[in-house]
Amino acid sequence: MRVSVTDKCQGHARCLALAPTIFYIDDAGYGAVHGDGEVADDQAELVEKALMNCPENAIRVRRTVAS
Amino acid sequence: VTVHDPEVALTSAPVGCPAHVPAEQFRHFDYIRDIEAARTPFDGYLAFRGEKPFWSDVDGGFWTLTSAAQVRECFLDPEAFSNRNVGLGYTAFPRTMNPDQLDPPEHTKYRKLLLPYFPPTAARALEHEIRAIARREIAAWKDTGSVEFVDQFAGRFPQIVFLQHMLHFPVEEMETFIGWEHDMVRHPRDPDDARRSMFALLDYMTRTVDERAAHPIEGDMISGLLQGTVEGRPVTKDEVIDMSFLLFLAAVGTRHLAELEPPRAGVHARRHDIASVVEFRVPFRVSRDAVDDVERGAKDSDWQPVKDAAKELAFAEDRGVVDGFTPGAITSFLVARCGPSSRDVEEPRPSTSGATTSWTLFTSDRSPIQGMSASLSPTSGFASIMKRSAPLEPSAPRDAVGSPGGMCGSRQAARGRPGRA
Numbered sequence: 001m002r003v004s005v006t007d008k009c010q011g012h013a014r015c016l017a018l019a020p021t022i023f024y025i026d027d028a029g030y031g032a033v034h035g036d037g038e039v040a041d042d043q044a045e046l047v048e049k050a051l052m053n054c055p056e057n058a059i060r061v062r063r064t065v066a067s
Numbered sequence: 068v069t070v071h072d073p074e075v076a077l078t079s080a081p082v083g084c085p086a087h088v089p090a091e092q093f094r095h096f097d098y099i100r101d102i103e104a105a106r107t108p109f110d111g112y113l114a115f116r117g118e119k120p121f122w123s124d125v126d127g128g129f130w131t132l133t134s135a136a137q138v139r140e141c142f143l144d145p146e147a148f149s150n151r152n153v154g155l156g157y158t159a160f161p162r163t164m165n166p167d168q169l170d171p172p173e174h175t176k177y178r179k180l181l182l183p184y185f186p187p188t189a190a191r192a193l194e195h196e197i198r199a200i201a202r203r204e205i206a207a208w209k210d211t212g213s214v215e216f217v218d219q220f221a222g223r224f225p226q227i228v229f230l231q232h233m234l235h236f237p238v239e240e241m242e243t244f245i246g247w248e249h250d251m252v253r254h255p256r257d258p259d260d261a262r263r264s265m266f267a268l269l270d271y272m273t274r275t276v277d278e279r280a281a282h283p284i285e286g287d288m289i290s291g292l293l294q295g296t297v298e299g300r301p302v303t304k305d306e307v308i309d310m311s312f313l314l315f316l317a318a319v320g321t322r323h324l325a326e327l328e329p330p331r332a333g334v335h336a337r338r339h340d341i342a343s344v345v346e347f348r349v350p351f352r353v354s355r356d357a358v359d360d361v362e363r364g365a366k367d368s369d370w371q372p373v374k375d376a377a378k379e380l381a382f383a384e385d386r387g388v389v390d391g392f393t394p395g396a397i398t399s400f401l402v403a404r405c406g407p408s409s410r411d412v413e414e415p416r417p418s419t420s421g422a423t424t425s426w427t428l429f430t431s432d433r434s435p436i437q438g439m440s441a442s443l444s445p446t447s448g449f450a451s452i453m454k455r456s457a458p459l460e461p462s463a464p465r466d467a468v469g470s471p472g473g474m475c476g477s478r479q480a481a482r483g484r485p486g487r488a
Binding site for chain 1: 135139142143175178179182183185186187188
């Protein structure tokens with residue numbers, strides 16, 4: 001799946017606290033996704049946790065359908 | 068609530084329940100007193116897990132949400148559910164906690180002003196100073212051989228870092244600031260202390276902001292905020308006071324979050340807050356003959372002094388539970404009962420708050436008092452001493468046999484089983 005943090009982010013850092021393997025906080029204090037944003041399906045639970053706990057609803061997840 | 072019989076309390080139609088609230092979703096819940104009567108605030112709220120949201124008539128009426136899903140739904144719908152301060156009870160702050168009590172889009176404008184002070188780069192720049200504070204704090208107790216980690220370190224450390232390096236408050240007054248914070252956020256709170264400290268802090272913040280406006284400090288957050296702009300206009304002093312006040316409180320975690328730094332990986336450490344043990348004693352005297360009469364099989368031996376002592380104890384215990392016994396830190400049963408735990412009286416469930424424990428323990432206490440027996444019960448969250456229906460008629464106290472005098476003891480304790488005193 002493709003995970004991204006939109007500009008609604010206000011740097012609450014809940015995503016980093018809950019899923020540090022997927023998210024980090026950039027130097028300006030905003031949330032970001034490691035690498036190109038592609039996250040393995042077995043990480044879905046962690047992504048869901050971050051998504052549900054984002055106070056700004058700033059995390060977007062796009063499921064990539066296997067061809 | 069002065070209803071003594073739980074059955075009556077459960078079946079009566081709720082008084083003060085408005086038409087728009089279903090009766091089963093009405094509770095007389097005081098979100099300050101009831102929560103503060105719980106062992107920790109978390110215990111106070113855990114009792115509601117899995118229940119429907121409910122409405123309370125306290126403080127003019129309010130709804131309490133009971134699940135994360137509901138809370139999230141409300142947070143994401145600021146049109147319907149505002150963040151503004153509605154001023155319930157003594158936690159009401161006379162000003163706006165900026166930006167926490169602002170709704171979108173205002174919230175974002177002010178949060179953006181604060182963000183530059185909190186990214187990882189800002190924390191990294193302070194690493195040396197932060198380590199120095201940690202070392203200084205640890206030095207204060209490291210040679211004593213033991214430490215109460217939360218009180219002596221975790222509850223102070225972030226606050227000192229923040230006050231000293233973000234707000235640039237004077238180090239020599241640190242204990243005063245920590246005292247204010249303690250008064251405002253500790254559990255349970257004394258409402259008068261909380262209010263006094265809140266105004267002391269507000270006054271200090273106001274003077275500090277005035278001072279920084281006149282003499283800005285390089286790299287200081289208050290000085291920086293005073294030079295910020297919102298929608299093209301300068302940030303006002305009042306707005307900076309509100310933001311600094313909020314950050315002062317936000318720097319502190321709730322003390323009773325008792326998860327501790329684990330001693331080693333994979334080991335979970337938690338601090339348990341144990342209530343005090345209170346012991347009541349009433350001396351009595353029984354004649355040698357009366358004691359021997361029992362040995363000889365007498366059924367009418369004169370044990371009146373023991374009966375009197377037991378009665379005194381029972382009264383002391385009942386009064387302690389109902390009215391509270393401040394020197395022994397026993398919270399009044401009436402205060403505790405106003406809250407959500409009335410159901411626990413009838414149906415004790417495992418792993419809830421102290422009310423359940425007291426039910427179990429007092430159940431064993433329903434048998435006739437046995438001379439030197441002791442009853443153990445939690446000092447807060449009492450529920451059911453009123454259920455005791457057995458008469459206070461002491462049977463022959465075997466423990467006292469052979470001793471011409473004795474003590475009739477009763478105990479109130481946090482944890483433990485009923486046993487012999």
